[in-house]
Amino acid sequence: MPRREPLNRERILDAALVLAGEEGLGGLSMRRLAKALGVEAMALYNHVANKTDILDGIAERVFAEIDRADPDLPWPERLRAMALSTYRVLSRNPVVPMALVTDQANPTSLRAVQPVDDSIGALYEAGFDDDGVRQALGALNSLIFGSLLLTTAGFAREHSNKAEQDQMDVYIRRVDPAKLPHFSRALPALGTGVPEQDFERALDMLLTGLVAAAPGNQLRKGD
Amino acid sequence: MPRREPLNRERILDAALVLAGEEGLGGLSMRRLAKALGVEAMALYNHVANKTDILDGIAERVFAEIDRADPDLPWPERLRAMALSTYRVLSRNPVVPMALVTDQANPTSLRAVQPVDDSIGALYEAGFDDDGVRQALGALNSLIFGSLLLTTAGFAREHSNKAEQDQMDVYIRRVDPAKLPHFSRALPALGTGVPEQDFERALDMLLTGLVAAAPGNQLRKGD
DNA sequence: ACCTGAACACCGTTCAAGT
């Protein structure tokens, strides 16, 4: 039977998001993606330039889901809302931070950059100069992406399979309380956190420091 | 002429660190590594289990370079010193954070985990309970690894080649000040930062928030 | 206009064979 529709960019991106969600960035190959679409790998190149183009497309879509914050909120609340929305959207699509950090995607559309523009606006409003804005923006982005990437990997992994879990258990039992007293004390708690809640606590701590460092703040350290 | 030494794990790790430093994680393949050592790829498997074993070995070595902080320092200074040393060591070896985050390495040796133990000790000393320690440790690690990974990738990339730089210039010129006013205002400053200095500012902000959140602190928010 | 088959230059890894 002949295929109904002749395949297009949007359907490729749909399938890529699904496949990446199921198999991760490593499982998203042109050949497997094509197979999921019932087509040969080479057919994809009629609709996308290459694999980077697909990852860019995915990233653009996902970034477009980030909510803009109410502009009437005070600047720290505005930063908090945008950071949290960014975290939530990207934690649902872990391929995107992965692709960004491995330089396989780089969304530049208006929709995608809009949240960054809003955040920078909030920082200027706080009274930071250009250098201060760069530092503060970098701090926020680093915390967001670091939280996402460390949650996806290793310890806090969500979809860890049985074998990995067993291996981790063996390691945990081997930790010597005499040599690593604090680590072995904290170990039971390290696995229990809800990533998003822990991120919120971390974000609040950073925002406390950001507010304290803002030029507009009357209660500066040292006053 | 016959090879002098019969190849061993240490020489493989030496060469892998050099190759990864020059070519990045993507350029570090078993075949290229073998070629650099004047041998066929399959010869490596007599001395290491697989590629993950090599990346683990690299990570172990690099983590062992992290300095321990003076235990007599107050806990915030101790956390600061260890975070900074971790950042410095890993920024010299960007493959390591990359390999960690892509789950290709997971150092677990005593030497490698020691700095984590020290940091956790500092947090217990600050009065945090188990949940607070997990959150604070996650916040610090997220900031460290986020800073490292975002610096390596995209915008702030150090070893960006001419073509990438040109492409970025074109994009920057295309940013519409009418639609992204704050972003286009900040753009000139975004490229100028010294990554390590920006990280220090970010770390200080987070530590300010951490001190404010510490149970031992007398000047709590809300008092 | 769209898709396929064959091919190229790569991967990690296994296994039998060589010295």
Next chain:
DNA sequence: ACCTGAACACCGTTCAAGT
């Protein structure tokens, strides 16, 4: 004990050929 060659199951991508 150590290394190699051939092979397997993968990659992304190009290009000529088919419909």
